[in-house]
Amino acid sequence: MNIDRLAAILKQAAKQEIMPRFRRLDEGMIHTKTSAFDLVTEADTNAERLITAAILEHAPDTLVIGEEAVAANPALLTSNLEDRITIYVDPVDGTANFAGGLPLFAVMAAVVQNGEPVAGIIYDPMGDDFLMAEKGCGTWQVFPDGRRVRMKFADPVSLAEMGGAASTTYFPPEQRQVILGNLGKVRMLAGYRCAGHEYRFAAGGSLHFLAYGKLMPWDHVAGALMMRECGAHVARFDGSVYRPGDTDGGLLVAPDKDSWNELRREVFTV
Known part of the structure; x- marks a missing residue:
């Protein structure tokens, strides 16, 4: 169509x-x-x-x-x-x-x-x-x-200067506690309860990362494609490519692979 x-x-x-x-x-x-x-x-x-x-x-x-x-x-x-x-x-x-x-x-x-x-x-x-x-x-x-x-995704900055959005609701409680503590390492954290607007905001260069624990295709297939198309590095937490059939494994979006690796290592230690 x-x-x-x-x-x-x-x-x-x-x-x-x-x-x-x-x-x-x-x-x-x-x-x-x-x-x-x-x-x-x-x-x-x-x-x-x-x-x-x-x-x-x-x-x-x-x-x-x-x-x-x-x-x-x-x-x-x-x-x-x-x-x-x-x-x-x-x-x-x-x-x-x-x-x-x-x-x-x-x-x-x-x-x-x-x-x-x-x-x-x-x-x-x-x-x-x-x-x-x-x-x-x-x-x-x-x-x-x-x-x-x-649209163009944000350029890389240091971890301490990053601002992003993360939905921590669907992480297991023990992992959620660790991640929320680790998020003190970044400058700003937001959560809009609307993945669509988080993807829109990020596409305009206003966020340095997005992170999600639960993957439903209607929430993330369009947004993940958009992030890749505006220059971001997009992968599941194990580093694998996110595909429409994936409903678990989380999703992390960052300006480039180095930023992605740093966020994964320092913040989203799932």
């Missing part, structure tokens, strides 16, 4: 199903999945339904794997990605922010062909702009008026 057509579908879902519900959710429209930090709303389910139907209308042979569809049918997560085109969809990334009325959420999609990520989109409904990447073509911010700006 053409990336611009896919972007238009995400924008349509946001306009039709997400934004009309922002700060208008009644109590019965918000539900807990696995914890108080893992929520789903009517905006998530309705937007995913619209996105899936629109993709299949234009590309009926595509396998669409959405976050809420997997919640209902976990077997989808182990689908064979070879010899086909798969599109991962996160209808509302940052649902807890959305449900709490915080304007920091995104709509994301990643296109995988024969098991390899080839395109990614992160749409910000509040700013009405896109972060977009195609393999080998760089990462771009696309504004409502059509203006495009190429």
